[in-house]
Amino acid sequence: MKFVCVECSKVFAEFRYTCTCNGMLDIFQDFSGLDAEELKRLFQSRLSDRLSPYASGVWRYKELIFPDVEDSAIVTKYEGNTGLYRSDAVASYAGTRSVWLKAQSENPSGSFKDNGMTVAVTHGRSLGYDRFTCTSTGNTSSSLAMYASLAGRKSYVFVPNKNISLNKVLQTLAYGANIFSIEGTYDHGIKFLEENSEKLGLYICNSINPFRIEGQKSIVYELAQVMSWKLPDWIFVPGGALSNVSALGKGLSDLYALGLIDKLPRVALVQAEGASPFYKMVAEGKTALEAEPNPYTRASALNIGDPPSWRKAQRTLHETNGVAVSVTDEEILNAKAVIDASGIGCEPASAATVAGLRKLVSQQIVDKDETVACILTGNMLKDTDALREYHLEDNKPFSNKIIPSSLTYDDIFAVIK
Ligand SMILES: N[C@@H](CCOP(=O)(O)O)C(=O)O
Numbered sequence: 423m424k425f426v427c428v429e430c431s432k433v434f435a436e437f438r439y440t441c442t443c444n445g446m447l448d449i450f451q452d453f454s455g456l457d458a459e460e461l462k463r464l465f466q467s468r469l470s471d472r473l474s475p476y477a478s479g480v481w482r483y484k485e486l487i488f489p490d491v492e493d494s495a496i497v498t499k500y501e502g503n504t505g506l507y508r509s510d511a512v513a514s515y516a517g518t519r520s521v522w523l524k525a526q527s528e529n530p531s532g533s534f535k536d537n538g539m540t541v542a543v544t545h546g547r548s549l550g551y552d553r554f555t556c557t558s559t560g561n562t563s564s565s566l567a568m569y570a571s572l573a574g575r576k577s578y579v580f581v582p583n584k585n586i587s588l589n590k591v592l593q594t595l596a597y598g599a600n601i602f603s604i605e606g607t608y609d610h611g612i613k614f615l616e617e618n619s620e621k622l623g624l625y626i627c628n629s630i631n632p633f634r635i636e637g638q639k640s641i642v643y644e645l646a647q648v649m650s651w652k653l654p655d656w657i658f659v660p661g662g663a664l665s666n667v668s669a670l671g672k673g674l675s676d677l678y679a680l681g682l683i684d685k686l687p688r689v690a691l692v693q694a695e696g697a698s699p700f701y702k703m704v705a706e707g708k709t710a711l712e713a714e715p716n717p718y719t720r721a722s723a724l725n726i727g728d729p730p731s732w733r734k735a736q737r738t739l740h741e742t743n744g745v746a747v748s749v750t751d752e753e754i755l756n757a758k759a760v761i762d763a764s765g766i767g768c769e770p771a772s773a774a775t776v777a778g779l780r781k782l783v784s785q786q787i788v789d790k791d792e793t794v795a796c797i798l799t800g801n802m803l804k805d806t807d808a809l810r811e812y813h814l815e816d817n818k819p820f821s822n823k824i825i826p827s828s829l830t831y832d833d834i835f836a837v838i839k
Contacts, residue, residue: 423490424450425632428733437549439630440616446731448672449632456485458681465647479503480537480640486676487636488541497544497573501536502640504528506648506795509764515757516776517783522654522795523766524645531593532801533769534641534666535565539627541637543569546625553578555624557604557611559662559723560590561800566627567597578624580604580611586722587769587805607717608663609728629665630730638669639676645795646677653687654793658775661691661700661746662724664731666799671738687795689744690788691735692778694719694754694771700732704739704746720751720808723771723800745787753777755812759820762802762809769800770808 425434429445441447465483468476475481475493479502484491505525513521526534543566546554554570555578556562563579570577577599581591585607595601604611612628619626629635646653653674659666670689677683693701697717703710714727729735738744751770757780758773775796782788802809813821825837 426450428737437545439626439632446630446734447632448734449636451486451489453486453676453680456680461485461680461682462651465643478540479644480540480637483640483643486643486680487640488545488633491544491548495544495548496540497547497569498540499530499536499568499572501529501540502644504644506645507766509761509766511764512760512766512776515760516779516794518779518788518790518792518794520793521776521779522793523761523798524641524795525766525768525798526641527768527772527798527801527804531561531565531568531597532804533561533565534638534797534799535561536568537640538629538634538637538665538669539565539569542627542631542633543573543575545633546627547573547575549625551623551625552576553622553624554627555579555615555619555622556627557581557608557615558594558628559586559608559725560594561723561804562628563599563601564590564593564597567594567599571598576600578602580614582607582611582725585718585725587807589804589806608726609713612728612730628730629663629668635665635669635672635731635734638665639673641666641797642670642673643677646683651683653683653685654795655687656690656779656788656792656794657687658690658692658779658794658796660721660724660771660774660797660799661693661735662697662726662729662771664691664700664729664735666797667691667738668731668734670797671734671741674738675741686742689738689742690778690782691739691744691746692774693746693748694721694724694774695748695750697724697726698748699727700729700735701746701748703732719754721754721770721774722805723769724774745782747778747781749774749777749781753781755808756819758808759812759818761798763820763822766798767802768798769802769804772798772800
């Protein structure tokens with residue numbers, strides 16, 4: 423395993439978070455000697471495992487993620503193994519013939535972060551760390567708090583003091599983390615950790631840590647396996663810190679290089695208009711990201727103005743002939759209401775995918791006959807204020823209302839009939 427800088431290509435033999443030039447690092451693994459058909463058989467055989475780490479939808483692919491770690495050192499909650507659903511209602515809303523929804527929201531802590539966190543915490547513990555840290559809008563922190571406690575270790579997390587979901591903060595608290603509420607955003611927290619974590623003896627579990635990205639690659643491995651190694655024409659992901667799109671790109675490139683798939687899907691990265699520095703860079707034809715000092719979107723998981731992984735995200739779009747698109751909060755919340763009412767459900771950030779798909783179909787960038795998968799990143803109960811605001815306070819196009827208790831039984835009969 424080597425660590426290669428995505429900015430200057432410098433190679434490191436030992437683990438570190440970033441390069442001496444401050445660039446993000448990629449883990450490079452030598453896959454020579456691995457045979458695609460043997461891997462398919464191995465991954466298939468592990469589907470019946472219920473108790474060993476290979477029952478996890480991440481560690482099932484251990485050979486491609488963290489081959490050297492001892493099985494007994496793995497910290498797992500059998501993450502991954504999430505559902506893939508089709509909904510006519512969502513497809514019709516998006517304007518496509520069909521759409522697959524990959525519900526990473528079904529992970530143990532309720533978000534896609536678990537796919538990466540199991541690997542980061544396993545790696546940190548194998549190095550002997552007792553204290554783990556992250557900065558977070560709430561999903562990364564609840565995931566870290568869960569795995570750190572599971573591993574019998576401590577977690578210290580930094581969360582912005584506004585514009586994040588209380589549900590996520592409470593989940594983090596209840597899992598046992600030490601929480602610091604900070605003035606500023608995720609961007610300020612990352613800067614603090616980059617400068618201070620070593621002095622404090624903290625192992626960073628944000629996605630600047632390349633082991634997080636290795637774990638998150640499993641999302642597309644699992645999608646490919648369940649689809650018999652034939653991916654759809656498009657994969658849509660939301661983008662805030664950009665770890666999701668970075669991991670998707672790396673996973674796709676592994677699958678293609680290994681011969682596990684013979685065609686790369688196109689990747690569509692969807693940002694929320696109020697926090698869309700990456701979209702702006704692409705739309706304006708620029709080659710370097712300009713940070714947004716005051717990002718704001720109601721999809722609080724995407725409230726990030728200076729995403730560390732932008733260079734990796736740029737590579738993903740380049741390698742997959744991908745596109746970037748931005749959508750308004752109103753578009754996100756309407757798409758979310760449709761996904762929720764389909765019985766699948768998600769948090770606001772996840773719904774950016776379907777909102778983005780609808781936009782690209784209307785712009786004829788995606789054809790209605792093309793096949794599409796949208797990655798839903800977080801559970802609908804991650805942000806219950808968003809549900810209350812949409813359904814009970816504001817009169818939104820897809821809102822559902824509670825029938826008042828003042829109805830007589832005759833009224834109730836009339837409603838149901
Ligand atoms: N929305 C994220 C932001 C943190 O990103 P990460 O890629 O560094 O984990 C969160 O849940 O905190």
